Amino acid sequence: MSRTLPVKKNDYIDVEFEDLTHDGAGVAKVDGYPLFVASGLPGEKAKVKVIKTGKSYGVGRLIELYEKSPYRVDIPASEKHKYGGCQLEHISYEGQLKYKENQVRQVLARIGKLDDVQVHPIIGMDNPWHYRNKAQVPVGEKDGKLIAGFFKPRSHEIIDTDESLIQLPEVNEAIQTVKEICRKLEIPAYDEEAHKGVLRHIMARCGRQTGELMVVVITRTEDIPHKNKLIEEIIARLPKVKSIIHNVNSKRTNVILGEKTTLLWGSEVIYDYIGDVKFAISALSFYQINPVQTKVLYDKALEYAGLSGEESVIDAYCGIGTISLFLAQKSSKVFGVEVVPEAIKDARRNADLNGITNVEFAVGQAEVVIPKWYEEGNAADVLVVDPPRKGCDAALLQTIIEMKPKKVVYVSCNPATLARDLRILEDGGYMTLEVQPVDMFPHTSHVECVVLMSRGEK
Numbered sequence: 268m269s270r271t272l273p274v275k276k277n278d279y280i281d282v283e284f285e286d287l288t289h290d291g292a293g294v295a296k297v298d299g300y301p302l303f304v305a306s307g308l309p310g311e312k313a314k315v316k317v318i319k320t321g322k323s324y325g326v327g328r329l330i331e332l333y334e335k336s337p338y339r340v341d342i343p344a345s346e347k348h349k350y351g352g353c354q355l356e357h358i359s360y361e362g363q364l365k366y367k368e369n370q371v372r373q374v375l376a377r378i379g380k381l382d383d384v385q386v387h388p389i390i391g392m393d394n395p396w397h398y399r400n401k402a403q404v405p406v407g408e409k410d411g412k413l414i415a416g417f418f419k420p421r422s423h424e425i426i427d428t429d430e431s432l433i434q435l436p437e438v439n440e441a442i443q444t445v446k447e448i449c450r451k452l453e454i455p456a457y458d459e460e461a462h463k464g465v466l467r468h469i470m471a472r473c474g475r476q477t478g479e480l481m482v483v484v485i486t487r488t489e490d491i492p493h494k495n496k497l498i499e500e501i502i503a504r505l506p507k508v509k510s511i512i513h514n515v516n517s518k519r520t521n522v523i524l525g526e527k528t529t530l531l532w533g534s535e536v537i538y539d540y541i542g543d544v545k546f547a548i549s550a551l552s553f554y555q556i557n558p559v560q561t562k563v564l565y566d567k568a569l570e571y572a573g574l575s576g577e578e579s580v581i582d583a584y585c586g587i588g589t590i591s592l593f594l595a596q597k598s599s600k601v602f603g604v605e606v607v608p609e610a611i612k613d614a615r616r617n618a619d620l621n622g623i624t625n626v627e628f629a630v631g632q633a634e635v636v637i638p639k640w641y642e643e644g645n646a647a648d649v650l651v652v653d654p655p656r657k658g659c660d661a662a663l664l665q666t667i668i669e670m671k672p673k674k675v676v677y678v679s680c681n682p683a684t685l686a687r688d689l690r691i692l693e694d695g696g697y698m699t700l701e702v703q704p705v706d707m708f709p710h711t712s713h714v715e716c717v718v719l720m721s722r723g724e725k
């Protein structure tokens with residue numbers, strides 16, 4: 268028999284928020300039934316309207332706040348367009364750090380059954396603004412004018428913006444300049460519903476240390492109207508631009524980058540430094556978006572790896588070899604594995620660029636390549652994993668358990684899949700010794716962690 272819910276759609280009720288969801292919505296309980304309300308904060312009392320009810324939870328809209336959290340910040344309506352992608356815009360930075368650290372502890376306990384694991388205080392930024400080295404903004408049209416900015420939360424309506432408070436000023440300037448040039452040249456914006464038009468996204472990437480800029484124009488069509496003029500004007504108006512790339516995405520999809528990438532002008536890559544290691548970055552390669560915190564994260568990963576110079580190391584999900592090259596300086600040999608061929612091309616180029624010879628890179632899925640290496644008699648003393656949000660594949664975790672590297676260093680951008688994978692490794696004989704959350708993405712709900720596991724006693 269289905270239970271009667273304590274609330275109905277369109278009810279107005281008074282609630283007190285107890286918690287936050289993983290994406291920053293407030294959670295209130297009505298007779299044990301969870302109600303998720305965007306922008307509610309723990310400790311706040313409010314009137315909400317129930318807008319949706321499901322079997323296990325409902326969704327409400329905040330109508331009136333009776334009691335405010337000390338962590339609440341109010342953003343004037345005229346400034347809202349600068350906060351695209353900032354799910355935690357209504358929480359002070361101090362409150363955000365507290366929330367993220369708690370979230371890591373709770374998820375490790377709930378999903379990983381790791382209640383007594385040592386979680387260090389999160390490492391935040393001294394200046395948590397203008398940190399992103401890359402933006403990919405959707406392009407559309409409003410009242411006959413080309414616009415570009417960010418999607419309104421839970422919709423495909425584009426909010427036009429000329430500034431983002433979390434992007435580097437150079438990235439803001441590049442996006443704004445390319446938008447103005449495309450407007451002037453009357454390049455038609457992509458119409459998502461009709462799947463017509465040309466320009467879908469503008470992407471800009473900046474090497475924070477070098478100042479070098481890459482601009483990528485992503486279109487539905489193979490042709491770009493006024494292509495030569497577009498290139499000419501970008502070069503004239505953005506003196507730091509080193510690379511202009513064209514990517515064609517002809518499909519009806521939410522995925523940003525498409526099937527074909529060509530160089531329009533300049534170099535295929537831009538360069539950047541993390542510490543004193545130099546990196547070449549191409550358009551399709553993953554590169555951490557917060558260079559300041561990346562250094563903090565990699566230093567911690569290196570510290571956890573505890574290398575003496577004798578060890579062989581595997582770096583799974585290595586991207587352009589960033590962590591591999593850090594580790595190579597302190598180990599006998601590093602093997603990096605990555606699924607994107609362009610990233611491995613960058614990784615090899617990066618090893619050459621830095622004169623690092625004790626690294627080898629392979630293209631392929633970590634869960635296929637590493638088990639094969641192991642079958643062929645290879646093993647590592649230290650294994651580093653830095654998977655995408657979905658975490659490590661089960662076949663890779665099984666190989667780690669069989670290979671028995673002394674240490675596993677797990678770098679994760681998703682506490683839920685991290686907790687799941689740590690539990691599997693714990694059941695396979697590893698122990699979680701330390702967890703260090705690092706705030707790589709201020710004002711968003713994302714949180715990064717680096718974890719040290721080892722075999723043997725705690």
Ligand SMILES: C[S@@+](CC[C@H](N)C(=O)[O-])C[C@H]1O[C@@H](n2cnc3c(N)ncnc32)[C@H](O)[C@@H]1O
Nearest residue numbers: 553584585586589605606607632633653654655
């Ligand atoms: C979070 S990034 C980490 C990259 C790198 N360690 C860094 O810090 O820049 C995850 C990487 O895993 C790659 N990837 C995704 N699935 C993979 C798989 N099954 N096997 C190997 N690499 C994969 C992605 O292309 C991406 O480069």
